[in-house]
Amino acid sequence: GAVVSQHPSWVICKSGTSVKIECRSLDFQATTMFWYRQFPKQSLMLMATSNEGSKATYEQGVEKDKFLINHASLTLSTLTVTSAHPEDSSFYICSATWTGALGNQPQHFGDGTRLSIL
């Protein structure tokens, strides 16, 4: 249980292109989804937290106009990298969780999207 699907797994595109990444919770309703960025051999860096039906909360230093997040349903969140440039190349990972009656629940992660901007 608690499967999170992320699509696409690889994207290669030209500079200036906008790229959309989807994150879906397949077998549970995700009240909260998270978007992370990870550089090679480094830890995950939280970019934003997204609650269904409300605006995402961005971490300090993350441009909200650059990284558009939509969480329109309890099973889908999207991250759009607008006008992507080579410095946006990275590994983007989403996670999802829900609020349980027993308290905090773990985040469950997708398998990430490798974004390469030429």
Add this chain to the structure above:
Amino acid sequence: GESVGLHLPTLSVQEGDNSIINCAYSNSASDYFIWYKQESGKGPQFIIDIRSNMDKRQGQRVTVLLNKTVKHLSLQIAATQPGDSAVYFCAENPNNDMRFGAGTRLTVKP
């Protein structure tokens, strides 16, 4: 949020031996902890969690120990296998401002 850190960046063990990965946390109010495993090119995978009303929790070949007095968390892997090679992260209070530490890279030698 307050930091969650790891004691050792790398750990190398012989196949079949037990592995112990340590984690220190600084937020004494944390009441929920998780261990994740991340293989190369993949997202973190949930391994095991523990709430602060427990000191120990066991899963399949894994045990998590929580010492709230010294704010220390450990993951024990029994009979380590080559498939256990990965980076392991601990996390606290995942719904609230979760931060990953640098992680510990576990390498299993045949």
